[in-house]
Amino acid sequence: LKVLRHEEFEEGCKASCNGPYDGKWSKTMVGYGPEDNHFVAELTYNYGIGEYRLGNDFLGITLVSSQAVSNAKKMGWPLKEVTTGVFEAEAPGGYKFYLEDKEQLKEDPVLKVTLGISNLQKSVDYWAGLLGMKIYEKDEEKQRALLGYADNQCKLELKAVGGAVDHGTAFGRIAFSCAKEELPNIEALMKKESQKILTPLVSLDTPGKATVQVIILADPDGHEICFVGDEAFRDLSKVDPNGDKLLDDAMAADNSDKWFAEHKMKKVSA
Numbered sequence: 308l309k310v311l312r313h314e315e316f317e318e319g320c321k322a323s324c325n326g327p328y329d330g331k332w333s334k335t336m337v338g339y340g341p342e343d344n345h346f347v348a349e350l351t352y353n354y355g356i357g358e359y360r361l362g363n364d365f366l367g368i369t370l371v372s373s374q375a376v377s378n379a380k381k382m383g384w385p386l387k388e389v390t391t392g393v394f395e396a397e398a399p400g401g402y403k404f405y406l407e408d409k410e411q412l413k414e415d416p417v418l419k420v421t422l423g424i425s426n427l428q429k430s431v432d433y434w435a436g437l438l439g440m441k442i443y444e445k446d447e448e449k450q451r452a453l454l455g456y457a458d459n460q461c462k463l464e465l466k467a468v469g470g471a472v473d474h475g476t477a478f479g480r481i482a483f484s485c486a487k488e489e490l491p492n493i494e495a496l497m498k499k500e501s502q503k504i505l506t507p508l509v510s511l512d513t514p515g516k517a518t519v520q521v522i523i524l525a526d527p528d529g530h531e532i533c534f535v536g537d538e539a540f541r542d543l544s545k546v547d548p549n550g551d552k553l554l555d556d557a558m559a560a561d562n563s564d565k566w567f568a569e570h571k572m573k574k575v576s577a
Contacts, residue, residue: 311336311347312547313554314513322506322523322533326478328353335554339416342544346417346461349482354563357574359400362475363468364530366421367395367403372411379406400477417461419453420481422530423468427452429527430465437500438532456483472528480523480531487520487536494522505531517542 312335319329331354338347348368376394379386386394392408407418424430427450434440434454443462444453450467463481485493494508506523513519520536547553567574 308337308339308348310550310554311338311342312544312550313557314516315553315557316514320511322509322511322521323478324511325351325353326476328356330354333557335550336544341546343541345415346420354561355574357567359477360475361401361477362473363423364472364474364528365402365477365479366423366464366466366468367405368420369393369405369407369418369464370416371407371409371418372416373408374411375406375416376408414459415461419462419464421464421466422481422528423472424465424528425468425470425472426527427465427467433502433526434463434465437496437502472530474529478531480533482533482535484535484537484540487538490520490522490534490536493524493534497524513543519543 313333314335315331315333316325317331319325319332324334325332333352333354335350335352336342336347337350338345376386378384379394379396384396386396386406389395389405394406394408396404396406398404412418427445427447431442431445431452431454435442440454440456440463442452442454444451446452452465453462454465455462490508494504496502497504503525504522505525506521508520508522510518510520517539519539522534524532524534526532563574
């Protein structure tokens with residue numbers, strides 16, 4: 308994965324982009340290619356927070372990449388073969404990645420993102436019926452469904468966890484870009500259907516970059532969903548050739564581990 312851009316913020320986001328934390332934070336976008344046509348992961352770092360309690364809401368990301376499997380083996384990174392040719396790897400913090408040992412896809416190696424749900428039909432009704440996703444697979448016996456907006460894009464897998472969904476304290480969200488004029492329509496539909504809107508349509512500023520409009524929803528299990536206006540987002544999300552350096556500089560300047568050690572204190576556990 309490549310660092311696509313890195314941004315620092317002095318205070319919490321008014322759309323809770325960094326969770327319910329109101330201090331200094333940063334975000335780093337990583338992916339196999341530009342955000343215009345690739346799935347991208349947003350890594351959020353809240354200064355001073357040492358660890359998060361994970362729940363059962365985020366079940367992992369699946370990549371098709373024999374190179375990733377090879378890299379892990381060379382580095383001695385622990386791998387567990389869960390099915391033939393599919394290996395589970397755990398990232399720092401406990402997040403799961405599933406690596407398919409096949410030739411990397413040319414368009415985007417990220418195959419799917421898996422979210423835990425409590426009721427398959429209720430979730431499918433929401434994501435497909437209300438949000439307009441196409442159902443690619445639905446398996447009542449295994450209590451899972453695969454959905455997406457386009458054949459050539461990363462898919463969303465919904466998988467029952469056998470009970471209530473626990474979001475822990477990490478507060479991730481799924482984001483989609485769409486035409487700006489669609490945002491008021493999405494908001495109106497959610498109001499009409501009495502669905503939860505976490506953040507009504509709002510404009511968000513990024514220092515030195517475009518201002519984007521977003522609306523943030525919650526599905527029946529409380530999974531956060533952000534729709535962002537595509538026109539401004541394309542400007543905001545341009546690959547920054549200085550992204551790696553900005554991230555390196557920020558990590559070098561972040562002496563929080565040393566400061567906490569010197570004061571015989573631990574970072575806060577969220």
